[in-house]
Amino acid sequence: MAAALMLRENDRFFRRERVFLDRYNPLDRPDDFLLRAYRFPRHKIIELCNELRPDLEKATLRSHSIPVELQVLSALRFYASGSFQNVIGDVFGLSQPSISRCINDVTDALVRRINQYIKFPDEAERRTNKSDFYKIAHFPNVVGVIDGTHIPIKAPNDNEYQYVNRKNFHSINVQCICDANFKIINAVFRWPGSTHDSYIWNNSQICRQFEEGDIANGWLLGDSGYALKPWMLVPFMNPSTPAEEEFNRRHCRTRVTIEQLFGIVKSRFRCVHKTGGCLCYVPAKCCRIIAAVFILHNICVDNNIPCLENDNVPDEHNDLNPPLNEGVVLCGNGQQVRRNLAAQFV
Template sequence: MAGTLMSSDSDSDLEVLEQLSDWDNEDTDGDEGPSGSRRSYCRIDYTQCLTDAEFTFRFRLNKAAVQLLLSEIMPHVKVTCNRNHGVAPLHQLLLTLRFYALGTMLISVADFVGVSKSTASRIVHDISGAIAILYNKYIVMHPNHVDKFFQYGQFPRVLGAIDCTHIRIQSPNHTIGEEFRNRKGYFSLNVQAVCDADLKFMNVVARWPGSAHDATIFNNSVLRAQCEAGTFGNRWLLADSAYPNRCYMLTPILNPSARNEQKYNDAHIATRNLIERTFGVWKRRFPVISLSMRLSLENIQKVIIATAVLHNICRIHNLQETPAEVQIPFQAMDDDDLQTVGVQDSRDRTELIEAYFSTM
């Protein structure tokens, strides 16, 4: 599908969505006029007043992608007036996307649509949950990129590249807060992900505190059970030295001494670098996950999964990477926290080095 993902009818289609209900013309957030009648709040039709480039910059997706996404989440969006105070589904989605783009205080995006902070919080909760429901549709493990991975580092039989990244959060509370303090001293969730050769997520685990070791997350994952059951055939995950070396997961050699070992490491690094690139594109497009989120743990997990789904939607539709509208701290883009676990099963790795990399 073309990078612009636009058809000649997209604006008119969005206009129809904009007019799906009359809720968008009234905000029942507690304010009433002098006669006791509801105060009307006229919301801006951003699909009409912004060019597609301006729209994409503010909402991280273009108009056609928003149209498609809205149609997919509609079955999961609560549209009763009492729940979200008269905000139409389209504006609920735009408010949430704006929050992902800014990663700022909820009051800022609440003002953007003209609702209270509490209403904005409920909308972000509901819409993030609705988008996260699409996980199984857009984030899928598949063994189809062996040839594409090979083009990056001439590494054979690669299933995917796996790594963890820390997503900053505020301390949840004094009781469990220290569980979320990572080795670098700040509070975070340690999020594990696997990517394919097109920088799309194939697996995301976003429930572990920052103190959790990368290997612990993997060892307790469904992905490990699938790998050990041979679900993906004779293919390898490429991981750094924070992970265990297994017959289905290969890690670098810590101190290469031979030429074929160095070739193995070079190919491994060139291919595994794709997961670092994936994290970078994800965090730049959705700065909310690069800054310290001030939400409940449940909402943070929903935002992480939702933005991962949106990242894949952007990659599937070839949407160009959008520069961050806010400044992202450098450490948020380079937060590798390597904790070596050592080699535990190096037979497959040794055979690969001797049989393949010795002949290169």
């Protein structure tokens, strides 16, 4: 009997006390839960709240306004899951119209800061980009890779046919340029799904900067949907020599970074992925939400926040020192630049 009492006392001594979390404080959770639910750890959510506070804090004497923290968490939950607004409202004890206003206000606050988080690198940063891209497949002088991705949306009432893409669903065609670390350095969010990638590129400001020489001494890598230019290198359509085949292999291994970027963004923020259904808003609001999601992705990259559902990263060759621009002819037309570069690969 005494032995049984002693075992019971020892068991009570070593028993871990249960910790009851505050149901009304969503941040009273461990970081791994916050990463799964909101895609950010606690300290970064708090920093984001403080940054957006001037835009979200409402002065009112009529009733209690929704705290900034709750507005940001509601929007982050929507971006991360793509759930219906009434489902998110049940989580936070808010009505569906209140969740709608939170998403709209947080989205607008983020979009106002787009030039702060999505910007093309300066000359010094472009040199770093070239070095990072070279480590992937020994392709020199690359400052970015470009492609478009389709974000599914609800069929709009006006000009519905313009939003039907080649895969026969309604979408926004988003053009992105990224660096070797999956950071977005340029993006265009305003074109309907039927618009061709090359048309978006030709009507973009970044294209004019390359054409006018404002951005020089570097290449973008695109797929065959883009026109070959001295600053835009695309693969050989029908490679006929070992040099052309090697060019295509290196080009493909380097350019796949942009495809991996889209996979990471859509895994991290399910509201822009087809598994989340579609964005059920008018196209203009869909474009703002997409822009906000891409801004949040860059914040994750800048702060080394992991993507829990996607591990696609390019191969690293850290022992290589890239010869930036050595022996590469940067003048002439696109055909000449591509031929001169391919000749170095054999």
